[in-house]
Amino acid sequence: MSAAAPDTTTTAPLILSDRINxxxxxxxxxxxxxxxxxxxxxxxxxxxxxxEPDFQTPQYIKDAAKQALDDGYTFYTPVPGYLELRQAICDKFERDNQLSYKPENIVVSTGAKQALANAVLSLVNPGDEVVVFAPYWVSYEEMVRLAEGISVPLLGAMENNFKVTAAQLEAAITPRTKLLMYSSPCNPTGAVFNRDELAAIAEVLLRHPHVYVLADEIYEYINFVGEHVSLAQFDAIKDRVITVNGFSKGYAMTGWRVGYLAAQREIAAACEKIQSQITSGTCSIAQRASIAALEGGRAxxxxxxxxxxxxxxxxxxxxxxxxxxxxxxxxxxxxxxxxxxxxxxxxxxxxxxxxxxxxxxxxxxxxxxxxxxxxxxxxxxxxxxxxxxxxxxxxxxxxxxxxxxxxxxx
The missing domain is CATH 3.90.1150.10 (Aspartate Aminotransferase, domain 1)
Known part of the structure; x- marks a missing residue:
């Protein structure tokens, strides 16, 4: 009986990309x-x-999803989202934020996280500096790193409710600064920038026309002080502000994975291009439910x-x-x-x-x-x-x- 042949199989070394490492x-x-x-x-x-909210998604939103199934919304969706949803988002911006957008300015994504990543990848080149107001949401710096940018964190003092000041921003901007990222209301601190504070930040940005802004407003509705102010409300810099929002927090729709951004047409088109090559359009059923969410108001x-x-x-x-x-x-x-x-x-x-x-x-x-x-x-x-x-x-x-x-x- 002949001896078994030696096992000559080899395992190739796993060499992951520098990006993922x-x-x-x-x-x-x-x-x-x-x-x-x-x-x-x-x-x-x-x-x-x-x-994650511990509340159930409101029943009228669930009912809209069931109706969408019965109505046959089971096919691929347009990359930037259904036109009806983008128009409903425009109506929401007009109603809640006094901001005028057209559907071409809106891109619906699989969660606000994807909207943020789309915007960072659309704007940041290797070596570009991104000023990040800290404390910040955990994924901001990783998104900048993925785009091969350089994060420049600015830490707000607890005595100022963790809010970065306009003077801090002014001192941090350099010729290589491409983007500012912040959230209001803030995850993790709960800080909310008021109108005067954002007006001062807008004045700084006016002096630095090469800097864009990514404003994360996913917690907009969870506000204990009343007025929510969007940086895009300051007309002189509106075209440089990308506003990100979604349905997970205000409508308890975390598992539905629907977010969106509003931006000038060229930036929106760039985000659509990225999304077309990575995920394409967001889930059809979740989008129909999101239309119902917006039409139902914020009660x-x-x-x-x-x-x-x-x-x-x-x-x-x-x-x-x-x-x-x-x-x-x-x-x-x-x-x-x-x-x-x-x-x-x-x-x-x-x-x-x-x-x-x-x-x-x-x-x-x-x-x-x-x-x-x-x-x-x-x-x-x-x-x-x-x-x-x-x-x-x-x-x-x-x-x-x-x-x-x-x-x-x-």
Whole structure:
């Protein structure tokens, strides 16, 4: 009997692109994965890591989706979105923001995240500088990195509700600055820029006509201070402002994945071109549901905002009872973003040293079974983000656990 032939197969080395090796995984998603893994082991984890409303999508929006199925909306959609949806978005801008757009200025995408990425890739060349107001949403810097741009983070002071000033922006702009990115209401701080603050920023931009702006307004409806102001309302710079919004937060439609941007025609066309080669048009059923959402107004959003305001006030009271937490008062969104640097250098019961917010977040996950996201992911390494988009009883229990776990640090 002859001997078996030797196995001569080889495995090629896996050589990933520099682009993907340089990119970080979204820290909010990474922490959610860890929380789910613990929960799968039977641990009672309270997850305050994800920015997801705990409300159901309003029934009239669900009904519109069912009707769309019955009406046969099961085919490919136009790359920038159905004309009816783009017109409804234009009507929304006119009604809510006093901004006049045509459907050609609107691109509907698979979530606001894709709209942001489309805009960054459409504008940023390798080596271009992108000023990013910090604390910022975790994906901004990674999108800039993907476009081979250079992020220039500007950190707002907690004493100013984490808001970057016009003077800070003026000092940061160089001839290589191509884009400014910011959110209002802000994820993670809940800061909301008022009209005077945005007017001052617009004055700076007037002096630097080579700088475009990407304004993330996904939390527009979750606002506790009243007026929402869009930077595009300042006519002199309107053509340089790309406004991004969507349905996930205001309409509790996170899983539907529909976002959009409004921009001058050339930028909108560039975003459409990118989208045509990556995903094409957004889901037909979700788009029909989104038309119904806009036509239904914002009554359902206002009901959710009342709950978010109550939860914010409750969590601020609970956090005030925790030594070492220092926080602002969020004006919108649904997060608490305390400075926790007072705990750095302390030791856990197991003798491990808390050296950073990341260490503290992991300690809270393992000891208190509460998932949160460390502030380094948002450009503020002394802070931790807690989502308040959870049921009242879960929030109360979470902060009891957090207080008890922190009291064990020496």
């Amino acid at each position: 340089a990119m970080q995984e979204s820290q909010t998603i990474a922490m959610a994965k860890k929380a789910r893994a613990l929960a799968a082991e039977g641990v009672d984890v309270i997850s305050l890591s994800f920015g 359902s959003a206002d009901e959710m905002v009342a709950a978010y305001r109550r939860r914010r006030d409750m969590v601020l009271e609970l956090a005030a009872d925790i030594p070492g937490f220092r926080t602002n008062v969020p004006s919108g969104a649904f997060y608490l973003f305390p400075d926790v640097s007072g705990y750095f250098g302390r030791s856990t019961p197991a003798g491990e040293t808390i050296s950073s917010a990341a260490d503290l977040a992991m300690y809270l996950l393992n000891e208190a079974h509460v998932a949160a996201v460390d502030g380094a992911a948002f450009g503020a390494p002394d802070c931790i983000r807690f989502s308040t988009a959870a049921a009242d009883d879960k929030l109360r229990e979470a902060f009891v656990r957090i207080k008890d776990a922190l009291a064990k640090l020496k």
